Amino acid sequence: MxxxxxxxxxxxxxxxxxxxxxxxxxxxxxxxxxxxxxxxxxxxxxxxxxxxxxxxxxxxxxxxxxxxxxxxxxxxxxxxxxxxxxxxxxxxxxxxxxxxxxxxxxxxxxxxxxxxxxxxxxxxxxxxxxxxxxxxxxxxxxxxxxxxxxxxxxxxxxxxxxxxxxxxxxxxxxxxxxxxxxxxxLYKSRGELKLMHASANIAAEAHLAAMRMATVGRHEYEVEAELMRTMRSRGAVAAFPPIVAGGVNACTMHYQANRAPLRDGDLLLVDAGAELDCYASDISRTFPINGRYNREQRALYELVLEAQLAAIDEVRPGRAFDAAHQMAVRVIAEGLCALGLLAGTADDVIADGSYKRFYPVKTGHWLGLDVHDVGDYRVDGEPRMLEPGMVVTVEPGIYIPPNDTTVAERWRGIGIRIEDDVAVTRSGNDVLTANVPKDAGEIEAWLKRGMS
CATH class of the missing domain: 3.40.350.10 (Creatinase/prolidase N-terminal domain)
Structure with missing residues (x-):
């Protein structure tokens, strides 16, 4: 034997x-x-x-x-x-x-x-x-x-x-x-990309399981447990401690407590990735606990999704690493001004930095053996140019603090992030984490099936 x-x-x-x-x-x-x-x-x-x-x-x-x-x-x-x-x-x-x-x-x-x-x-x-x-x-x-x-x-x-x-x-x-x-x-081989695809697929499965688990009355830690169970059952471990942030907790970028109850009418932000043979994935999704986005949630969600799709289009050979961030900032600034959450024009709020009240972070990072993987973001003082084999995350978000009295109460406490892992290819890019729905209608349909 x-x-x-x-x-x-x-x-x-x-x-x-x-x-x-x-x-x-x-x-x-x-x-x-x-x-x-x-x-x-x-x-x-x-x-x-x-x-x-x-x-x-x-x-x-x-x-x-x-x-x-x-x-x-x-x-x-x-x-x-x-x-x-x-x-x-x-x-x-x-x-x-x-x-x-x-x-x-x-x-x-x-x-x-x-x-x-x-x-x-x-x-x-x-x-x-x-x-x-x-x-x-x-x-x-x-x-x-x-x-x-x-x-x-x-x-x-x-x-x-x-x-x-x-x-x-x-x-x-x-x-x-x-x-x-x-x-x-920084340059991933064909073998590394296969592993990262597999890691991404496991993480995607874990996110879908978390969506099924996340219902009104449960707790954030129950969703975390389902994420971990799914990853371990597929031979992976968590690439980092998962963020499971319901309601206003999603406005804390690195929320870790994962103890709060899931409430009717709130969104749930889940940021979790798998690690397979030391290679990481990193996915964020934000979805309604009761299965339906309300008007304000949907407006902000669709704005973040628009920014993410535009940013992913910038992930291609010959584009600067920070081009995705600049595009996401432009789309979010225009949207926040159109919704009346920021005063002035997009050019104004970008120039004075006031958009950072609601989008204070960068749009992505290198991904590989480390979640925040190694590699210089600038070369000789200039943003690094993307090349085939590089893998980045693209993760724009909007976070409106619950105590921000400059906006109407209906907007306060909404935190949204959408994150995918994107490999640079010779002809463009490959979204490794595409197996998790992110269109608002698709998410609602998925949640409806899970609740029935």
Whole structure:
């Protein structure tokens, strides 16, 4: 009888990134760094939740991007031009006593066999082995400041290198690794886009389940529970703590309490995404708890949807990253002026910034291994141009504070956000999260079917 471990199941998933893609990424990064360099990436540490209980483990995104190794207590060393192997992993040795309590480990032998390492050594031996590998190289690429414990170990290796017999040659430069690595992560491969499609489909299913659950008299946490149940039942986890914000709670952009009852006549804003094999999705929808938008809710909702559709049209090769935001601002400003919620013309409220009373945030962000993914938004002081393979969110909204007495009471406390994940293609874009309805009429029809 074949016994499958957690790692075996992960490796067998047909959408997982393949070994040759991880190898291609490492080769590309080493070419960029040059043969005089060493590149070091540490795994994310296990983090304590309280007492001796840890949070569910999630690998560092850069470590995952370069090798897919899923365990803590590991360090990846890339050594361009090294005769005995350029890709070296330090990781836990297999230990029957540890495995009895915590489950099967990969170990050094299988790190080579299954993860494509040229060589692997026990993490307990890193202080003795790694300084010698670093010796004679001119530059060390590493993340600095994110994990103080790793920073301290790196300084210790430099001290040990100086103490080598005859005096080791210590690297003269320490360079932030993100400058090279994060630009690579910005461009998604075909395999990554397949994973992001799958993640988006799971998140879409979770949102549809949440719409069915969200009825008058339930609570926000019940909707949150349905989101989480659906994601976990499809082999994913939540990419971030879901926002389930009923009524005025939707005017708090990062509302997290998720405790309030769902009330007749209120809208419910749900912002939730799935994470599959470390790749994230991010969807927001806003819908009426009783199944029907009232006049003011619908007017604002259709304005946000108009802004979102216009912004998505700006997500295409050769357009600036901020073009979607500028378009969303223009549409929302014109609409708020037409509804009498802002005085003057769209040009006026954009120029003086008064539209920010009701739309105080940006329209999107990069998406990938992190929900707010890495990558510069500006290059040489100018907005970055979109290129095929980039993935962004498009999420305009309108948030009218409940205590804003400058508008009529019927508008107060309405918060609306519509968010989709959009991949830039050669010919335009691909909305990865299109499986969740967002037209007001379609949402009402969906809710009616769910309530019947």
């Amino acid at each position: 074949c016994r499958w471990t957690r790692q075996d199941r992960q490796r067998s998933h047909p959408l997982n990134i393949q070994r040759d893609e991880y190898a291609r990424r490492r080769r590309q990064l080493m070419r960029m760094a040059g043969e005089d360099a060493v590149l070091l990436v540490a795994a994310a540490p296990e983090r304590i939740r309280n007492a001796d209980a840890t949070w569910p483990y999630r690998q560092d995104s850069d470590m995952h991007y370069l090798c897919g190794f899923p365990e803590p207590d590991s360090v990846l060393a890339l050594l361009p031009g090294r005769k005995h192997g350029e890709v070296v992993l330090f990781c836990r040795e297999r230990d029957p006593e540890h495995e009895r309590w915590h489950g099967e480990s990969i170990g050094t032998e299988r790190a080579v066999e299954l993860h494509g390492m040229d060589d692997a050594f026990p993490i307990d031996d890193i202080d003795d082995i790694l300084p010698g590998m670093i010796e004679g190289r001119g530059r060390v690429y590493c993340h600095f400041g994110s994990e103080p414990e790793f920073d301290a170990r790196l300084l210790g290796w430099m001290r040990r290198l100086r103490q080598l017999r005859g005096g080791g040659v210590v690297p003269k430069e320490f360079v932030a690794l993100g400058h090279l690595l994060h630009d690579l992560r």
